[in-house]
Amino acid sequence: MARYGNLQIFLFILPATVLVGIFVYAFSAWNVSISLTDWRGLVTSIRFVGLENYLKLINDPIAQKALINTFLLAVTFIPLTMLIGLITAILLCLELKGTSIFRTIFLLPLSFSFVISATMWTWMFSPEQGTINSLLRLLHLDFLCQPWITSTEQSLWCILLVYIWQFSGYVTIIYYSGIRSIPQEHIEAAEIDGASRFNIYRHIIVPQLKGETIGVLTILLFYALRVFDLVYLLTGGGPALSSEVLATYMYRMTFNQNLFAYGASIGTVIFIIALAIMIPFLLLSRRR
Amino acid sequence: MVNWEKTASIILVGLMLIFTLFPLYWLIVTSFKTRLEVIGGVVFIPHQLNWMNYYRPLFEDVYGAYLRNSFILSIAEIALCLPPGILAAYAFSRLKFKADNHFLFWFLTNRMAPPAAFLIPYWVLYTYLNLFDTIYGLIIINSIGNLPFVIWVLKGFIDAIPGDIEEAAYIDGYTFWQMLRKILLPLLRPAIAVCSLFVFIFTWNEMLFASLLTTSPAAMPLTGGLLHYMSQIWVNWSEIAALSVVANLPVIIVIYFLQKHIATALTFGAVR
Numbered sequence: 001m002a003r004y005g006n007l008q009i010f011l012f013i014l015p016a017t018v019l020v021g022i023f024v025y026a027f028s029a030w031n032v033s034i035s036l037t038d039w040r041g042l043v044t045s046i047r048f049v050g051l052e053n054y055l056k057l058i059n060d061p062i063a064q065k066a067l068i069n070t071f072l073l074a075v076t077f078i079p080l081t082m083l084i085g086l087i088t089a090i091l092l093c094l095e096l097k098g099t100s101i102f103r104t105i106f107l108l109p110l111s112f113s114f115v116i117s118a119t120m121w122t123w124m125f126s127p128e129q130g131t132i133n134s135l136l137r138l139l140h141l142d143f144l145c146q147p148w149i150t151s152t153e154q155s156l157w158c159i160l161l162v163y164i165w166q167f168s169g170y171v172t173i174i175y176y177s178g179i180r181s182i183p184q185e186h187i188e189a190a191e192i193d194g195a196s197r198f199n200i201y202r203h204i205i206v207p208q209l210k211g212e213t214i215g216v217l218t219i220l221l222f223y224a225l226r227v228f229d230l231v232y233l234l235t236g237g238g239p240a241l242s243s244e245v246l247a248t249y250m251y252r253m254t255f256n257q258n259l260f261a262y263g264a265s266i267g268t269v270i271f272i273i274a275l276a277i278m279i280p281f282l283l284l285s286r287r288r
Numbered sequence: 289m290v291n292w293e294k295t296a297s298i299i300l301v302g303l304m305l306i307f308t309l310f311p312l313y314w315l316i317v318t319s320f321k322t323r324l325e326v327i328g329g330v331v332f333i334p335h336q337l338n339w340m341n342y343y344r345p346l347f348e349d350v351y352g353a354y355l356r357n358s359f360i361l362s363i364a365e366i367a368l369c370l371p372p373g374i375l376a377a378y379a380f381s382r383l384k385f386k387a388d389n390h391f392l393f394w395f396l397t398n399r400m401a402p403p404a405a406f407l408i409p410y411w412v413l414y415t416y417l418n419l420f421d422t423i424y425g426l427i428i429i430n431s432i433g434n435l436p437f438v439i440w441v442l443k444g445f446i447d448a449i450p451g452d453i454e455e456a457a458y459i460d461g462y463t464f465w466q467m468l469r470k471i472l473l474p475l476l477r478p479a480i481a482v483c484s485l486f487v488f489i490f491t492w493n494e495m496l497f498a499s500l501l502t503t504s505p506a507a508m509p510l511t512g513g514l515l516h517y518m519s520q521i522w523v524n525w526s527e528i529a530a531l532s533v534v535a536n537l538p539v540i541i542v543i544y545f546l547q548k549h550i551a552t553a554l555t556f557g558a559v560r
Binding site for chain 2: 004005006008009010011012013015016019020023024025027028030031034084087088091092103104105106107108109111112113114115116117119120121122123124129131134135138165168169172197222225226228229233246247250251254255260263264266267268270271274275278
């Protein structure tokens with residue numbers, strides 16, 4: 001086969017590979033090496049301390065709390081978002097024969113920068129003049145008013161709500177196009193056979209959405225593992241550490257308290273957790 | 289029975305629509321309110337359009353500079369990432385790799401590592417190289433996410449172009465660059481447009497590095513600016529709503545043109 005020289009073409013791969021190699025992997029390694037010292041940012045003296053930071057991390061109650069919160073957010077965010085997205089898609093597609101205007105609408109939240117959605121929702125959740133409580137008062141439902149993000153019990157779930165708001169529309173759209181590609185005859189045949197609605201969904205539609213489910217799960221898992229932005233922006237991990245996740249804790253330790261080495265060790269732990277979940281997931285999801 | 293199902297569906301989808309759209313509606317409405325309307329209870333439609341909320345931060349404060357930086361950054365990102373991205377995408381498409389493509393993709397992008405894993409070294413490097421608080425610094429760091437994205441989306445498009453076309457060009461004596469210019473690029477034009485718009489959105493919306501690595505109106509983009517506004521003690525909610533609308537408007541316009549491609553691009557692991 002006559003082709004253009006492989007060597008020349010191979011060189012095209014280099015810029016991107018080198019960029020990622022250095023800025024992602026070499027820098028992660030650099031991060032690990034920082035985590036093995038006692039470096040405190042602006043202070044120039046650096047001493048090698050081995051695994052001391054990691055030992056400290058294991059016994060750090062705030063780190064444990066942050067780990068639990070990270071986990072709690074992931075295990076609620078992923079299934080809830082997928083379920084809401086799937087139900088909305090099924091209803092749109094089968095019951096309402098929705099038009100493409102819905103695609104634009106449900107895409108909107110995803111297009112928002114985290115900064116804007118966080119700003120918007122901070123205003124929604126604000127207990128005094130915030131939108132949700134004001135609306136409740138207007139409807140004379142004062143007893144439903146909540147402290148929202150200012151309460152230690154509710155802060156994490158408020159963040160969860162914003163995450164669901166931002167991503168469920170995306171899940172809806174993916175499932176919507178997935179359902180549309182299922183041959184209409186399958187559904188009609190089942191209807192003629194007298195299958196109930198629920199059974200049609202369960203046995204005919206959902207099993208054919210396996211590809212979409214894996215795709216959606218990959219993206220949501222990806223975001224769940226790097227949960228930072230909305231937490232940092234909405235509550236900063238507070239109040240009283242109630243919504244602290246690993247990444248906000250790492251950020252606070254490093255850039256507010258100048259404990260660079262300790263922050264680096266938290267960063268490394270986040271990376272290891274991400275690898276430990278993502279690699280098996282990617283391998284398993286490929287083996288259909 | 290069927291009617292009951294229909295009603296329930298309409299109610300559920302209606303709730304979902306309200307959940308999705310109400311915050312957006314509220315943002316736009318708030319951006320036109322006077323300060324009195326914001327704090328004085330619930331106002332669904334402001335009495336008049338108070339454009340001052342837009343005018344003051346953008347023209348009498350520094351937020352116009354943040355907006356300009358966002359445009360410079362996003363457009364520079366497109367110019368910087370597309371050319372090497374197209375070439376690398378071609379290479380990844382035509383060379384045969386033994387490894388599983390999907391797996392390779394995750395490893396050859398920044399997707400495997402959460403930013404927390406390398407945030408500190410960036411900060412150190414930027415402080416030492418005097419890249420801190422410069423727009424160049426932000427351009428470099430954004431391309432680490434954008435370049436791999438461009439490559440893997442374009443690779444999908446190039447995979448769909450049969451290799452016979454290039455073979456014919458080769459036999460006709462085209463050099464590689466002639467073939468690229470006369471055959472490949474015209475075929476890829478829609479894909480390149482889609483990619484550019486996505487790169488625009490991701491860069492435009494990027495917040496973490498913008499807020500961590502820039503501080504002054506000379507370099508900080510609008511996302512960082514919004515964060516800066518929020519950190520003030522006295523926050524004027526209608527102004528911040530106006531700024532949010534300004535910050536989101538280009539994205540909504542772009543998304544409108546992109547909606548057909550969003551599923552494809554996101555399956556490739558698009559990340560802001």
